Amino acid sequence: MSSDQDHLKETDTEARFEFKKEEKSAFEAEKGLTEETIRVISEDKDEPEWMLERRLRALEQYHEMPMPDDWPGAPDISEVDVDEIVPYIRPDIETRGGVDDWNDLPEEIQDTFDKLGIPEAEKNALSGVGAQYESEIVYQNMQERWEEKGVIFCDMDKAVQEHEEIVEEYFMTKAVPPSDNKFAALHGAIWSGGSFVYVPEDTTVDMPVQAYFRMNSDGMGQFEHTLIIAEEGSEVHYIEGCSAPKYSEFNLHSGGVEVFVKEGAHVQYSTVQNWSKNTYNLNTKRAIAEADATMEWVSGSMGSKATMLYPSTILKGPGATDNHITIAMAGEGQDIDTGAKVYHNAPDTKSTIESKSIAKDGGRTNYRGLVHMANGAEGASTSVECDALMFDNDSTSDTMPYMEIQENEVDVAHEATVGKIGDEDVFYLQSRGLDDDDAKQMIVAGFIEPITEELPIEYAVELNRLIELEMEGSLG
C-alpha cells in the first residue's frame, strides 16, 4: 500500500459526509414535474430539439406507468412524491459545464470536495475526475495523455453539445429506454448532469476515471445520467461515488447508467454509495455486452432510506462475460433492496454474482436477482452466491432470486446463506484481548473481504471506514 491513500485514512469520514453547505443557487426549478419545468431545463441547457422531444416523451411515459409497488417485500416508496421535490438546481458558479482547475471553483464548493478528498485522489490515482454538485457538473478534468488518444470524459450536458451524434444514437435508446420502469421514465424526463465516457477502439485507459456526485440541498432530486461507450477491444474502469448529507425532507436520487461494451472490450463500473438516510435511491443501470466483452459491476450500497437498484447486464454476443460484486449494509430505518439481473441471450456467455449483505439495528437487506437464460444460449453458465450476516433480532434479511431457464445446455447455480455473527468467533477474538466492538468489526471486515478485494484501494478503505462508522453507531 502506498501513501496514495493516506488522505482517506486521515480524513475523518464522519466529518467528510455529514457536513452541509448553505444553499446558494443560480437557478432553482419550481417544485414538481410539469412540461414547463422540462422545457425550462432543456432551454437552460441549450439542448437540441431531439433531446427535448425525448424528455417530453419520457414525461408522458412517466405519467402512464405504475409505481413498482406490487413486488413481494419491496421497500415502501409511497412517500416519494415527485410533486414535492425540486427536480433541478444549478449551483451558483460562473462557468457553465464545469471548470478544469479546483482553484477556479467557488470556495464553498472547493471546500466540500476537499473534505471528500477528491482533489487528492485525482492527483494520486486517477486518470480523470468529474464532480457534480446538485444537478450540474462543477469540475471536470481528464489527463492529457488520454485526451490525445481520443478518450472522452466529460459531463453529460457537454456531451450533448459536443458529441451530439454519439449521444443521440445511444442515449436511452438501447440500454435503458424510459419505458423500462417509472423511475427510468422520470429520469428520462428530468435528467441533468452525469458523465460521458468514450473509449476508442483498442485503447486501454489503465487508471480509473472517477465521478463524484453530491446532493447538498434540502428536498431535491438528483438525476444524473452516465453513458459509457467502450469500443472494440478497449478497456476502462469508471468509478462513481455518491453522498448526500441528512435533511429533514426526503431526497430522491434517480440516476440512469448505460454501458456499452463492444466486442472484446472490458468495462468495470465501481461505485460506493453513501446517500443520507432520508434519500430514496431508485436507479436504473444497464450494460450491453457484445461478443467476448466483459462487464464488471462492483458496488457498495451503504446509505439511503430505501434503495431499489438491480444493475443488469444483457449478454448479447457469444462469449460475453458479466461479473457482479455487491455489498449492502442496512442499519436503523433502512431498507436496501438490491441485487443483479443478467440476461444470457447468446451462447457461451458467463456470469457470476457475488452478493454480501449486513443487517443491523432494524435494517432490512434484500437480495432480489434475476438470471435469464434465453433459448439458444447454449453453453452459458452462471453462478450466484449470496451471503447475509445479521446482527440482531430487529433486522431482517431476505433472498429472492429468480431463475428463468429456457435453454437446456446451461449450467445454473444459486447459493445463499444467512447467518448470525458467530458467538464463538467473537469469544475467540475477545479472549485475545479485543473488545466486543472491535471483534465484531473485524468479523465484518473479514466477511466483506472478497468484495473489498475487488475495489480500488482508496474505495476499499473508504468502504471499510464507512462500515466502521455504522458499527460504532450501533454498538457504542
Added chain:
Amino acid sequence: MSTQVHANLTEAQVTEISEQLDEPEWLLETRLDALAALDELDMPDVITTPGPRHWTNLVDLDYESLVDPLEWEQEKDRVEAEGADVLAWDEALAEHGDLIEEQFGSVVDPQRDFLTALSTALFSAGTLVYVPEGVAAEDVKIRTTQNSRSLFNYTLVVVEESASATILERQSIGADVEGDQYYSGVVEVVAGENANVQYGALQNLGEDTYNFQVKRGHAADHASVDWIEGNIGSRLTKSSVETRLLGEGSESQIVGAFFGHDDQHFDINSRVWHEHEHTTADLVTRGVLDDEARSVYEGVQDVGTDAWDTSSYQRENTLMLSDDSEADASPKLIINNHDTEASHSATVGQVDAEELFYMTSRGVDEERAKNMLVEGFFVPVLEEVAVDELREDMDELIVERLTE
C-alpha cells in the same frame, strides 16, 4: 374474478353432496359459506418472476366444463393400521364428529382462495386418519382412482401426542375417463406434541387432468411433519406443500420429485414457517423436464421474529433434457430472526456430457446411459423417502417414463 363455475353451481347441489355424506349442519354451513365466497375470492397465487411474468395460467381454465359436482366416481382403497382409524368421510363423521368439527379447516383455511373454496364446497371424497395418543400407525394407505370428469378429495390427518403415522397416498386415473379432467385435493395435518407424521403422495393422474393440491401441516412442540411429493402425471399441476413449525423444536422435511414431459406444466411450492424456537426444516426438490414440459418452482423459508436458533435448508435441482423445456426457480429466504442458520441453493443443468461420455465409452448405449443418469439424478431425493413402497413406486414410474 371468474364466476363461471359459480354460475354453474347451486346451493342445492352442495346441499345434496352434504346430505349424501350425512353431514352435520355446521359442515353444510361451511360448504355454503365457501360457495358464497367464490365471487370474492382470487385464484391462488402463482409464481411470477420480474417482469412481472405469470407462468401459470389458472384464470383462463374452463372450470364450467371441467367441474361436474354431482357426477363423481372414484375407487378408493384405504388400508388401516392397528390402533388407528382410517375412515371414509361418512363413517368418520359418525365416529369422530367432534374431532372433525374441532379440526376441520384449522390448518387450511376453507376459503384460502377460489380453488380451495371450490374444493370445500364440493368435496365428496373424504378421509379421516386419526391416530390416538401413543399409537404408531405404519403403512396407512389411501389410493384414489379418479373415474369421473372432476373429483374433489379431502383428507384430515390428526395424530395425537407421542403418536406417529406413515401415510401413503396415490392418485391415479381410471382407464375409462375421456376428455379433460379436474382433480382437487386438500390435506390438513395436525401433529400433536412429540408426534411424527410422514405423508407421502404420489400423483400419477391422467395427462388431460388439471390438478390442484394444497397440503399443509401444523407441528406442535417437538413434533415433525414430513412430506414427500411426487408429481408425474397431470397436464397442469398447481401444488403447495406447507408446514408451520409452531412448537418448540418442531421439524419438517419436504421432499419433492417431479418428471415432466410432453407439454406438462408444474407449478410447485414448498413453504415452511419457523414460528418457534429451535425449529429445523429441510426442503429438497429434484425435477426432470423433457420435451416441452415446464416447471415453476418456489420454495420459501420464512423465519419469524420469535424463531430463535433456527436451522433451515433448501435445495432445488432441475435437469433439462430438451431444449424446448423451460424451468423457473425461485428459492426464497425471509429472515426475521438473526439467530438463524439458513441456506438455499438451486441449480439447473443438463445431463453431464462427461459422465455420458464415460458411460458410452464403457459400452453402454447412449439412450441407456442417459436414462441411467436421469435415474441417478433422483437418487438423493429417493433416498430421503423412508417408505419403501413409495420409493419403489416412484422409481418405477420414473423408469416407465424414461423407457416410454
